[in-house]
Amino acid sequence: AQTVTQSQPEMSVQEAETVTLSCTYDTSESDYYLFWYKQPPSRQMILVIRQEAYKQQNATENRFSVNFQKAAKSFSLKISDSQLGDAAMYFCAYGRDKLIFGTGTRLQVFP
């Protein structure tokens, strides 16, 4: 079965500091995509970053980067120089067509 596990229900970080959110997944497929989505309170889901499984190079988007370990089926998100606007639920997701989501990590950012 394809599953996505986010073991950290909540995380907190001080503004301007760095935080890493963890994600592991289980699949027997070799070609797939991994995603991190951000969902602010009462607002829509926004794509943060995407990784193609066939690419060994870790994806980066400005302050957001991933550590993709395919053999370990691990896909963590690092947020550098955290900002107050980064506070949200973060969902890790796996898939090619339909997406399978984890249960999310609530990130709090303190000034």
Place this chain on the structure above:
Amino acid sequence: DTGVSQDPRHKITKRGQNVTFRCDPISEHNRLYWYRQTLGQGPEFLTYFQNEAQLEKSRLLSDRFSAERPKGSFSTLEIQRTEQGDSAMYLCASSGWADSNQPQHFGDGTRLSIL
């Protein structure tokens, strides 16, 4: 590009009633997805379309649920004989697809509350 639009934003209904939600995808996107999200959980896949063809349905989509995308543009999700357990946020997403899958863009969702 106006984004994915969902209507209504909120729906409150009595148990046993039928409800219908609408999703308008980003205009050039040929794929449309429906997900359900309950409190404290990540979204769960329900079904998706490529143009007007429904390509996959989750086991979560019981026979009380039906989704359509008749002209390959907007889609509707209907729930018949609603039950308490249907209370959730229903999310729609759309994406383009050519040789590879493009990221899904989500709408604001329709929050369904069953009294």
